[in-house]
Amino acid sequence: MGSRMLKRWLHMPVRNTDILRERQQTIGALQDTVSELQPVLRQVGDLERILARLALRTARPRDLARMRHAFQQLPELHTQLETVDSAPVQALRKKMGDFAELRDLLERAIIDAPPVLVRDGGVIAPGYHEELDEWRALADGATDYLDRLEIRERERTGLDTLKVGYNAVHGYYIQISRGQSHLAPINYVRRQTLKNAERYIIPELKEYEDKVLTSKGKALALEKQLYDELFDLLLPHLADLQQSANALAELDVLVNLAERAWTLNYTCPTFTDKPGIRITEGRHPVVEQVLNEPFIANPLNLSPQRRMLIITGPNMGGKSTYMRQTALIALLAYIGSYVPAQNVEIGPIDRIFTRVGAADDLASGRSTFYGGDDRNREHSA
Structure with missing residues (x-):
């Protein structure tokens, strides 16, 4: 769930600085509990897709077992989050809900390791229904x-x-x-x-x-009936479950951004109403991770008095890296993430325009010219 939400955030960054500052605050507050939260969140699974199948009444027995397993993680998540002194974190915790009754229902109704299809039988747990x-x-x-x-x-x-x-x-x-x-x-x-x-x-x-x-036939027919009745018991809670899944996905994204910020020494950017971007010791978030040597940080200063930079330099001198680094820092800032720099102050941004060689490979240190030269040598050999 978190990976899909992160993708949506990157595809649709927000310009509302209140939302961005709230995400920043949450990331900062979660950094001390990352190691406790991540193992629990990994156990939640893809509750979002399970709920989509539940809404269509096509959820399979193993979907309900995974839903039950997700519910079983909620008490531990609540315990970890209730000690975090942050209003946005507590708001997320409240949206997650508890669903103790639904958890108890699924624990009583579904066996630990159900078959793939209800028609295979053996889905409903012994003791759930006397007949x-x-x-x-x-x-x-x-x-x-x-x-x-x-x-x-x-x-x-x-x-x-x-x-x-x-x-x-x-x-x-x-x-x-x-x-x-x-x-x-x-x-x-x-x-x-x-x-x-x-x-x-x-x-x-x-x-x-x-x-x-x-x-045998009657047992299977009754089991199918009881399985359908489980949908009837779960579906009235669908809206609350979807809200919980959304909160869990958001928590997953923010916890991972908090871990990356702590591990990679990212900083919290500052938003300002004044046009411009000021970056101190900015780094390319991908290139610095694949280099075998320290990444050389770069500054940037754009303002109403300095609206354009003309970047020159030799082939493979870092021009594309510098441009993309700036765009990535701006994009990360506008999803609420911390950024790879010592200090960042960023003004209003509503779009990114660029034309950079699409055939380069910055991670391997190969420019567009270098790659073209390589292909020419291969064809000439």
């Missing part, structure tokens, strides 16, 4: 009904050779030895005659047999 547990017990044969029936019928009839059994051809039966078969109760209906025994069926056992034969 479903009964159908499953019948389907799995995990019932003591036959033992209880055998004991009861022996006591009722006084026939010590009576036993209850099952075979694939005739189904369930009550068996009595040939010597005691004349004592069989009147409600016993003969089902099969053997050399040394008679087998019978009674209405109660027939009803049980019908249940067993249809139990």
Whole structure:
């Protein structure tokens, strides 16, 4: 979620300095808790996409399991954030919500590792619905009904050779030895005659047999019904869940920007109403990370009295790096991020225009001319 939000911020930077200063304040406040927050945020997953599928009622069992796992991270996030003395951070914490009831619902309803599709069965957890547990017990044969029936019928009839059994051809039966078969109760209906025994069926056992034969299908149908009912219980909370997902995505972005600011020694830029850009010891955020030697920082000063710079120098002398560095610092500032410089004061900006060689590779120190020269040599060889 955070990566998509960061992409949106970079594609659509904001000009409202109140929003930008709030993000800056949040980044500064989060720097001391980055190491505690990042591992928890990694466990949240893509709640945004799960909610999109939930809204369409196409969420799969594993989506609900991931949603449950995201809910389980919220208490720890609240604990970490409640100690941060920052109004924007506390506002984010409030938007995240808690969803303890929904977490409890999903913990009771969905097994720990559900199958991919609900039609595969085994999604709803044991103990969630009594009737479903009964159908499953019948389907799995995990019932003591036959033992209880055998004991009861022996006591009722006084026939010590009576036993209850099952075979694939005739189904369930009550068996009595040939010597005691004349004592069989009147409600016993003969089902099969053997050399040394008679087998019978009674209405109660027939009803049980019908249940067993249809139990798997009925269990699956009931499970699908219960799964659909989960959507009915979750969907009324969709707006709050989407707000929480948005807050979690924003927190993810700001925590990562805080980590980058701390690790890479970025500074908080200052916004001013006066036109111009003043950068002290600015650095290119990408090039400085791939160089094997220290990046040489550059200053910049643009103002109403100094509106244009003409940059000259030899091929591969750093002209494109200097231009792109300035644009990247401005862009980072206008998403609310800290920037790679010692000090930055930046005025109103509403667009960036540039024409830089598209065939260069600054990270490898190859200019457009260098790359073209390389290709010429390859073709001439």
